[in-house]
Amino acid sequence: MNVAVFGAGYVGLVTGAVFADLGNQVTLVEISPSKIEQIREGRSPIYEEGLDSMLARVVGANRLRVTSDAKEAVPFADIIFVSVGTPPMANGEADMRYVRDAALAIGRSLLPDRPRVIVNKATVPIGSANLVEIWIQDGFATAHGGETLSTDWYAVASNPEFLREGTAIHDTLYADRIVIGTDKPWAIDRLRALYDPIVHQSFEPPPEALRPAGLNHVPLIVTDRISAELIKYAANAFLATKISFANEIANVADRVGADVAEVMRGIGLDARIGPRFLNAGIGWGGSCLGKDLAALTVMAENYGYVPRLLEAAADVNRQQRLLAVKLVQEELKTIKGRRIAIWGLAFKPGTDDLRDAPSLTIIEELLRLGARVRVYDPVAMENLRRQAPELSVEYAPSAMEALDGSDALILVTEWPEFRDVSPSELKARLARGVVIDGRNVWDPAAMRSAGIRYRAIGR
Numbered sequence: 001m002n003v004a005v006f007g008a009g010y011v012g013l014v015t016g017a018v019f020a021d022l023g024n025q026v027t028l029v030e031i032s033p034s035k036i037e038q039i040r041e042g043r044s045p046i047y048e049e050g051l052d053s054m055l056a057r058v059v060g061a062n063r064l065r066v067t068s069d070a071k072e073a074v075p076f077a078d079i080i081f082v083s084v085g086t087p088p089m090a091n092g093e094a095d096m097r098y099v100r101d102a103a104l105a106i107g108r109s110l111l112p113d114r115p116r117v118i119v120n121k122a123t124v125p126i127g128s129a130n131l132v133e134i135w136i137q138d139g140f141a142t143a144h145g146g147e148t149l150s151t152d153w154y155a156v157a158s159n160p161e162f163l164r165e166g167t168a169i170h171d172t173l174y175a176d177r178i179v180i181g182t183d184k185p186w187a188i189d190r191l192r193a194l195y196d197p198i199v200h201q202s203f204e205p206p207p208e209a210l211r212p213a214g215l216n217h218v219p220l221i222v223t224d225r226i227s228a229e230l231i232k233y234a235a236n237a238f239l240a241t242k243i244s245f246a247n248e249i250a251n252v253a254d255r256v257g258a259d260v261a262e263v264m265r266g267i268g269l270d271a272r273i274g275p276r277f278l279n280a281g282i283g284w285g286g287s288c289l290g291k292d293l294a295a296l297t298v299m300a301e302n303y304g305y306v307p308r309l310l311e312a313a314a315d316v317n318r319q320q321r322l323l324a325v326k327l328v329q330e331e332l333k334t335i336k337g338r339r340i341a342i343w344g345l346a347f348k349p350g351t352d353d354l355r356d357a358p359s360l361t362i363i364e365e366l367l368r369l370g371a372r373v374r375v376y377d378p379v380a381m382e383n384l385r386r387q388a389p390e391l392s393v394e395y396a397p398s399a400m401e402a403l404d405g406s407d408a409l410i411l412v413t414e415w416p417e418f419r420d421v422s423p424s425e426l427k428a429r430l431a432r433g434v435v436i437d438g439r440n441v442w443d444p445a446a447m448r449s450a451g452i453r454y455r456a457i458g459r
């Protein structure tokens with residue numbers, strides 16, 4: 001099929017590359033000149049496992065093109081994805097200006113010659129598919145002297161995205177489920193056809209993402225647009241609440257002398273609960289959980305419902321980030337003039353994304369209290385330099401060099417390379433031997449027997 005994708009970010013770029021690799025002809029429409037240039041050269045502007053090699057392959061084979069001009073993509077497309085950003089505004093609502101701009105551009109470029117499906121893949125507030133229809137009509141009217149585009153020629157569907165950064169290609173090809181929301185049967189058929197190789201796992205797995213053993217089918221849910229839009233928010237709200245729940249229990253565990261890791265293992269084996277997303281630590285972050293939880297909260301309130309559980313999940317998370325600073329303070333007493341090393345800046349391992357990263361809250365608080373902060377992250381340091389030049393931190397060339405001369409270490413992101421560190425080396429390099437394990441990855445007994453003043457979350 002001929003596919004257009006608006007927005008070549010974490011979602012759009014991966015979606016475009018994967019559909020191109022599955023044999024479709026894909027055109028990305030992007031407004032950032034530097035992203036366009038890098039993609040044209042077959043290089044990924046973001047750090048995402050396997051994306052560089054997949055991009056090089058599909059760009060080299062002329063199956064993926066990129067342009068800034070909607071007219072080079074929309075008239076040829078059977079399916080048009082909208083995967084531009086929907087960042088939070090100050091009141092928590094999603095900012096729809098990028099979706100509006102994309103929808104207007106689609107409307108201006110649409111031709112009344114054959115039916116096309118416009119697909120909201122971005123996470124958008126409930127009812128946004130209706131808005132996108134209006135914007136498409138507005139765009140069409142601008143380009144066609146006020147004319148209306150017959151609804152025979154287009155359908156707006158919702159197809160929320162659930163990929164995780166760090167495993168985005170894998171998650172796209174081997175999704176837990178695909179959700180399609182539209183009431184037009186021909187649009188359902190077309191999206192079913194596009195997703196068919198994924199649903200039936202009939203493609204040859206690419207070298208970047210091998211098929212999990214035993215997987216031969218991915219469930220595809222077809223529903224109405226409003227339910228599809230709410231599925232995305234409900235999924236992220238549940239995941240955020242699950243982690244906040246583990247953190248709440250961790251805070252109780254700390255007070256009563258239990259080990260939260262044991263407690264979560266004990267409850268996670270219950271099939272009704274499940275073991276994943278129960279790791280206690282310094283809380284969740286990233287571009288989606290906080291933003292989507294806030295947007296769902298505002299939406300519920302707009303419709304006259306106070307979502308107390310969602311508000312509590314966000315509160316617990318805010319408090320949890322500062323727990324890392326509180327633990328350092330308990331060990332060092334005075335923070336002013338102390339040197340603190342931070343391992344990990346990205347909101348989770350496997351990505352360079354710093355959006356709503358707990359590291360930022362922790363660094364700001366340490367600087368506010370007068371600490372000197374030295375940071376190390378294997379891939380996200382360049383982004384911090386660029387996005388937060390006002391943060392006066394020192395950048396260490398390696399994890400170990402971040403420790404030299406530091407009084408304490410806070411582990412913020414559990415990159416695999418941090419897991420195997422030797423406790424005696426930590427002890428030797430840290431002036432005061434204080435280690436705050438914000439992700440509960442190290443063995444408390446091994447740390448303590450090396451003489452480290454080790455603090456973790458709920459252990």
Ligand SMILES: NC(=O)c1ccc[n+]([C@@H]2O[C@H](COP(=O)([O-])OP(=O)(O)OC[C@H]3O[C@@H](n4cnc5c(N)ncnc54)[C@H](O)[C@@H]3O)[C@@H](O)[C@H]2O)c1
Pocket residue numbers: 006007008009010011012029030031032035083084085086098099101102121122123124161162163164165287288
């Ligand atoms: N990042 C994730 O893990 C993830 C997962 C699931 C869903 N989502 C949702 O997907 C959407 C996109 O997220 P993202 O992380 O890919 O964002 P992103 O910021 O990485 O990418 C958005 C891209 O859209 C481009 N853009 C903005 N306006 C445009 C326009 N009018 N025309 C063409 N391009 C335009 C931007 O330049 C940018 O490259 C959001 O709604 C997000 O909530 C994200």
